[in-house]
Amino acid sequence: MSGLLPLTSREFKKWYRNPISLVTGLIQPFFWIALFGSAFAGLADLSGASNSIIEGAPNYITFILGGVLTITGLFTAMFTGVNLIFDRRLGTLGRFLIAPIKRSSIVFSKIFSAIARIIIQVAILIGAALVLPDGLRFAHGFTLFDVGVLIAAVLMISFIFASIFNLIAIRITQPNSLFGILNLINLPLLFTSTAMFPPDLMAGWIRTVAKYNPVSWSADSIRTVIINGSLTSSQMSQLGIWLLALFVLAVALVLLTYFLSEKGIRE
Amino acid sequence: MTETIIKTENLTKTYSGSNVKAVDNLNIEIMKGEIYGLLGPNGAGKTTTISMLSTRVAPSGGKAIVAGYDIIKDSLKVRKVIGVVPQDLTTDEDLSGYENLMMVASFYDVNKNKAKEKAAQLLRLVDLEEAANKHVKTYSGGMRKRLELIVGLINEPEILFLDEPTLGLDVQTRSQMWKYIRDIQEKLDVTIILTSHYLDEIDALSSRVTIIDHGKVLVTGTSEELKAKLKGDIIMMTFKTQEEAEKIKEFPNLVDVKDNGPKSVRLKVQDSDRELPNVIEFISKNQLSLTRMTVQKPSLDDVFLEYTGKGIRDAEGGGEFRQTMFNMRRLRR
Numbered sequence A: 001m002s003g004l005l006p007l008t009s010r011e012f013k014k015w016y017r018n019p020i021s022l023v024t025g026l027i028q029p030f031f032w033i034a035l036f037g038s039a040f041a042g043l044a045d046l047s048g049a050s051n052s053i054i055e056g057a058p059n060y061i062t063f064i065l066g067g068v069l070t071i072t073g074l075f076t077a078m079f080t081g082v083n084l085i086f087d088r089r090l091g092t093l094g095r096f097l098i099a100p101i102k103r104s105s106i107v108f109s110k111i112f113s114a115i116a117r118i119i120i121q122v123a124i125l126i127g128a129a130l131v132l133p134d135g136l137r138f139a140h141g142f143t144l145f146d147v148g149v150l151i152a153a154v155l156m157i158s159f160i161f162a163s164i165f166n167l168i169a170i171r172i173t174q175p176n177s178l179f180g181i182l183n184l185i186n187l188p189l190l191f192t193s194t195a196m197f198p199p200d201l202m203a204g205w206i207r208t209v210a211k212y213n214p215v216s217w218s219a220d221s222i223r224t225v226i227i228n229g230s231l232t233s234s235q236m237s238q239l240g241i242w243l244l245a246l247f248v249l250a251v252a253l254v255l256l257t258y259f260l261s262e263k264g265i266r267e
Numbered sequence B: 001m002t003e004t005i006i007k008t009e010n011l012t013k014t015y016s017g018s019n020v021k022a023v024d025n026l027n028i029e030i031m032k033g034e035i036y037g038l039l040g041p042n043g044a045g046k047t048t049t050i051s052m053l054s055t056r057v058a059p060s061g062g063k064a065i066v067a068g069y070d071i072i073k074d075s076l077k078v079r080k081v082i083g084v085v086p087q088d089l090t091t092d093e094d095l096s097g098y099e100n101l102m103m104v105a106s107f108y109d110v111n112k113n114k115a116k117e118k119a120a121q122l123l124r125l126v127d128l129e130e131a132a133n134k135h136v137k138t139y140s141g142g143m144r145k146r147l148e149l150i151v152g153l154i155n156e157p158e159i160l161f162l163d164e165p166t167l168g169l170d171v172q173t174r175s176q177m178w179k180y181i182r183d184i185q186e187k188l189d190v191t192i193i194l195t196s197h198y199l200d201e202i203d204a205l206s207s208r209v210t211i212i213d214h215g216k217v218l219v220t221g222t223s224e225e226l227k228a229k230l231k232g233d234i235i236m237m238t239f240k241t242q243e244e245a246e247k248i249k250e251f252p253n254l255v256d257v258k259d260n261g262p263k264s265v266r267l268k269v270q271d272s273d274r275e276l277p278n279v280i281e282f283i284s285k286n287q288l289s290l291t292r293m294t295v296q297k298p299s300l301d302d303v304f305l306e307y308t309g310k311g312i313r314d315a316e317g318g319g320e321f322r323q324t325m326f327n328m329r330r331l332r333r
Ligand SMILES: Nc1ncnc2c1ncn2[C@@H]1O[C@H](COP(=O)(O)OP(=O)(O)OP(=O)(O)O)[C@@H](O)[C@H]1O
Pocket: B015, B016, B018, B020, B021, B022, B023, B040, B041, B042, B043, B044, B045, B046, B047, B048, B049, B087, B197
């Protein structure tokens, strides 16, 4: 994919040269943890029963971490589509389209740079959750397997939503249209998932929706490994199903993004 | 200058959702090493033509060969050997001029050391060395246009497309830009295709020019051929008698002649500065008695209107235009 490297490095330069977006992007994870950690901390203190509501996690932060990691990936990924639209508006896209580079490299430079940012955010988040008083506690230490699952889940959810929003941006020319779509779906997507709330606290129909929401798949995968440490075989197979579903969806969307962007990016 | 580098055959573009032909059966031939001007009013189809030749927009009909490659079948090969400076700005404001150059160089797989050298050379060429490491958002309009110009050259193209390189620049910056363009053509051995609304620009820079409107070629020729035609000066004369006014029509070197009221004639000559002595000689030889004489050099606007405005748009196939074409043919003979 010629062009991918210079375009991705351009995205990075633009990112770290914009102090506001740099700082907000790095601080945002702290907010998530601090806010949700204290807002829902009461849950864990309710009674002994609450421990089962948060699926046996020692505290709420440990429970919520999988959700926060997923949401961080989700939101950062979603916003990458906006960059493509701005490139079109500001004329730089014209330069890329004239060059003998693959069309898809234009789109994937946005996706990959978002993924890299997400990995940085995830690292900060985990660090923050660990140092917080009454923060993240791993069941049996943190194994390589846990790290693998955690990264895989966040990466796949990020690829899924970065692909979706870049697919939209390939055709849409108005930043506001994209913001509209973003606002329309981000909160519903969040609140019909198990990212923030234990399923036991959800209304019945939302619980059903949450089961098929990829955001839940990612959040629950991470949660399962963090809370339980060594998994039972049924937990293992459930985890396998979630990760497989995420994988299939991510691969399908990435391929679709590849082929549609190769077919042409709107001027 | 005999080798053809670009040739189009009935190149046509109809944008989807529109039923007007932005470019309509265009046939042009461009020679290696020349600066070829594409002149036309807003919406004439200049940008569309360049977009097709640079493979940015797919033609809806016809074909074109650019540097030996078919623009449809071999679009990637075409892209590698051309440089484009589009009408709209394309550089990234958050990067420096140098970084913009280096990024575009890597799109063309230019070796990094070579790209550095080339970037330095080009920045020097357009006097941007000092601003090279500043962010483009701090550049003035003229600096930005100069940067755009050299970004189109970083891959050492055989052909450079310049779409209105001086749009929005003040008069001084414009002529400075012309100097850069001439330098580029001389030093870098590149064929340049230049579009413009400004006749003086085409005049100053290009060896041959095609005037287009509504996507069609109106006229093509060397600058000199067109200048001779376009800069036809008007000599208005009034005589004592109608017979004398008829006699002046026999003056040999005229381009065009029209009656201009009783006893009055509107004579068009190529270059009034040269022809005026001849006209006076003719008058005295034939003993005509002249009562009034004025010389009018048409402004460039008039000239442009002659080809694009009056002839075609106002009066469909109007006399003025046909007259012009007739005269063109005369001129070539
Ligand atoms: N993307 C597009 N979609 C539809 N119509 C277009 C598009 N681009 C140009 N046109 C139309 O095609 C015609 C030719 O436009 P073009 O931009 O090629 O003209 P131009 O000679 O470059 O004009 P200008 O001097 O204003 O730049 C115009 O009628 C224009 O409205």
